[in-house]
Amino acid sequence: MNALVAAPDSVAIKARARELGFDVCGITSADPARHADFFRQWSADGKAGEMQWLARNPDRRTDPQAVLPGARSIIVAGLNYWQPQPEGRGRVARYALGDDYHHILLEKLAALAAAITEAGEQSKVYVDTGPILEKPLAERAGIGWQGKSTMLIHPKLGPWLLIGEILTTLELEADPPARDHCGSCSRCISACPTGAITAPYQLDARRCIAYLTIELKGSIPEELRPLIGDRVYGCDECLDVCPWNRFAQTTREARFLAPPEESGRDRLRDLLEITPAEFKRRFANSPILRVKRRGLLRNVCVVLGNIGTAEDLPALEKAAREEEPLVREHAEWAIRRIKG
Ligand code: SF4
Ligand code: SF4
Known part of the structure; x- marks a missing residue:
């Protein structure tokens, strides 16, 4: 050419x-x-x-x-x-x-x-x-x-x-590689709720909450559910504790920002009651679309099982009657946890 x-x-x-x-x-x-x-x-x-x-x-x-x-x-x-x-x-x-x-x-x-x-x-x-x-x-x-x-x-x-x-194929001048500045820090390893960082620089994705709530399509192993805490989709724990956060600034890309209506609402109960049509509309441009409604509802049930109260039981009982067996199973687990 x-x-x-x-x-x-x-x-x-x-x-x-x-x-x-x-x-x-x-x-x-x-x-x-x-x-x-x-x-x-x-x-x-x-x-x-x-x-x-x-x-x-x-x-x-x-x-x-x-x-x-x-x-x-x-x-x-x-x-x-x-x-x-x-x-x-x-x-x-x-x-x-x-x-x-x-x-x-x-x-x-x-x-x-x-x-x-x-x-x-x-x-x-x-x-x-x-x-x-x-x-x-x-x-x-x-x-x-x-x-x-x-x-x-x-x-x-x-x-x-x-x-x-x-x-x-264009030849361009290369930059010098970056140097590792982790030093003796190990905050991310200690902070990981599931022990997914098994050693420095080694991640067992199967235990990582990002994997469990996003990539895994089926049932979340019961022993890991309590460790998910209030994380509905993904996990920022090992990023939040990193000392190199100290200069972090809000993004300049407006499309990355949460819609203003996200703040203050009861996200969990809202999500549990979302219809298939609403799910498609609300998450049309969001990475969350990837887990489909069944995956999102599964995750919400896990979170409610961890942090929910008796006030969440009616919504969970409705979810336990969903057509989707994955949602039903996780809703029943959450109900048992709250009642227990
Ligand atoms: S994203 Fe969360 S669960 Fe995964 S390694 Fe980091 S802290 Fe652990
Ligand atoms: S928290 Fe950040 S600086 Fe500390 S070990 Fe982990 S990645 Fe490195």
């Missing part, structure tokens, strides 16, 4: 990323991911639980050349999504309070990649649904380090980054 315009360099790419609203942007080479062997072992040990999509195509996930032959560079760009938790019963992980980040990031990455394709080079855009390992790449691109919680930590924005990548 003939180049229509001059190819942008690293400086121009980063300036364009800032214009598009990205909070961070770094560049690395398209060499295979450093943690490739660790990742293969992690999925072979079954620690991905039901997330079989993660274990599929390990070569594609760890070698950028298998995704875009001739790739020379990877641009990693991210958005800060921190915001205060809305008041009211039941917590939702902050990334899921507003609109689905996949659409927002993909739209911005596509705009960033346009400068590359206009210059006749190839590019491929990814946001965690894609087949590449993101956090080790972000670390290599100098954005932050993968902390003991396995989350990506930025020295100024803390662990509140959503990232995406552009693989490109």
